[in-house]
Amino acid sequence: MKKMAAGIIGGTHGMGRWLAGLLREQGFAVRVAGRETKTTAADLADRCDVVVVAVPIAATADVIREVGPKVKKGRLLMDLTSLKAEPVALMLAHSEADVVGCHPLFGPSVNEPAGHPIVLCRGRGDDGHVLMKDVFGKAGYPVLETTPEAHDKMMSIIQALNHFNTIALGMAVAEAGIPFSELQPFSTPMFKTKMEMVQKVFTETPGLYADILAGNPRTKKIMASYARVVRKIRALMDAGDAAGLKKMMEDTAKTLF
Numbered sequence: 001m002k003k004m005a006a007g008i009i010g011g012t013h014g015m016g017r018w019l020a021g022l023l024r025e026q027g028f029a030v031r032v033a034g035r036e037t038k039t040t041a042a043d044l045a046d047r048c049d050v051v052v053v054a055v056p057i058a059a060t061a062d063v064i065r066e067v068g069p070k071v072k073k074g075r076l077l078m079d080l081t082s083l084k085a086e087p088v089a090l091m092l093a094h095s096e097a098d099v100v101g102c103h104p105l106f107g108p109s110v111n112e113p114a115g116h117p118i119v120l121c122r123g124r125g126d127d128g129h130v131l132m133k134d135v136f137g138k139a140g141y142p143v144l145e146t147t148p149e150a151h152d153k154m155m156s157i158i159q160a161l162n163h164f165n166t167i168a169l170g171m172a173v174a175e176a177g178i179p180f181s182e183l184q185p186f187s188t189p190m191f192k193t194k195m196e197m198v199q200k201v202f203t204e205t206p207g208l209y210a211d212i213l214a215g216n217p218r219t220k221k222i223m224a225s226y227a228r229v230v231r232k233i234r235a236l237m238d239a240g241d242a243a244g245l246k247k248m249m250e251d252t253a254k255t256l257f
């Protein structure tokens with residue numbers, strides 16, 4: 001039987017390379033394109049049954065606009081972007097192909113499917129959607145199905161708020177003016193865990209985290225809420241009101257958990 005052809009734009013690194021490996025294991029004939037490869041994004045869009053856009057968030061809209069019209073009806077156009085509403089809307093607007101929005105909720109170094117869900121948002125058509133659900137399901141990844149808008153609402157907390165908090169922590173630690181090498185020997189387990197997160201966000205892919213924050217339509221609302229919370233905590237601490245802070249945390253825990 002002829003292998004299905006998959007073309008991954010942005011398949012030379014990161015999540016695109018991760019998906020290329022997975023699709024090869026599942027019997028697809030995979031070709032990849034980056035900015036330096038001889039094979040171009042347009043070549044893949046012209047020829048492949050499944051075309052995946054896996055480029056950085058800031059480049060995604062332009063790549064979809066360029067390649068979308070070349071992916072023919074009956075084929076599949078999918079993206080891996082960490083945000084879903086805008087890319088899915090663009091894929092629907094710029095292509096007649098089946099459309100699936102996909103967001104693996106983990107980074108490219110993950111090889112163990114258990115406990116690592118993949119979000120799928122059905123854009124257009126059944127065949128492409130069933131195909132990808134099958135590919136990820138067979139590989140053992142839990143598949144979460146939702147709408148692009150519901151996905152982005154969840155990510156405004158799980159990614160935008162979370163990374164904003166990590167960025168704020170890292171910058172505040174730096175402002176304290178004590179070199180990390182001096183803090184390290186005194187570190188508690190909780191501080192170590194948090195600083196590992198700060199180091200990952202600040203040094204591995206800062207552009208990705210900046211794009212995740214800037215690209216989520218709910219980021220402004222989340223940041224305003226964060227600022228309100230900080231003001232409340234500050235007012236209690238200005239008054240030296242430890243009992244008030246304890247009560248606020250206890251009340252919040254009742255709502256949260």
Ligand SMILES: NC(=O)c1ccc[n+]([C@@H]2O[C@H](COP(=O)([O-])OP(=O)(O)OC[C@H]3O[C@@H](n4cnc5c(N)ncnc54)[C@H](OP(=O)(O)O)[C@@H]3O)[C@@H](O)[C@H]2O)c1
Pocket residue numbers: 009010011012013014015016033034035036041054055056057059060063080081082083103104105106107108205208
């Ligand atoms: N990293 C994560 O943890 C993670 C998790 C889930 C989803 N995502 C999503 O996955 C997508 C890719 O992120 P990533 O972290 O994998 O990025 P990455 O490691 O920087 O890889 C980006 C890929 O896109 C290529 N590329 C960059 N600009 C391009 C352009 N204009 N045209 C064609 N190819 C281009 C790069 O190839 P060359 O450098 O060879 O040109 C590379 O192969 C993003 O939408 C991100 O939101 C990332």
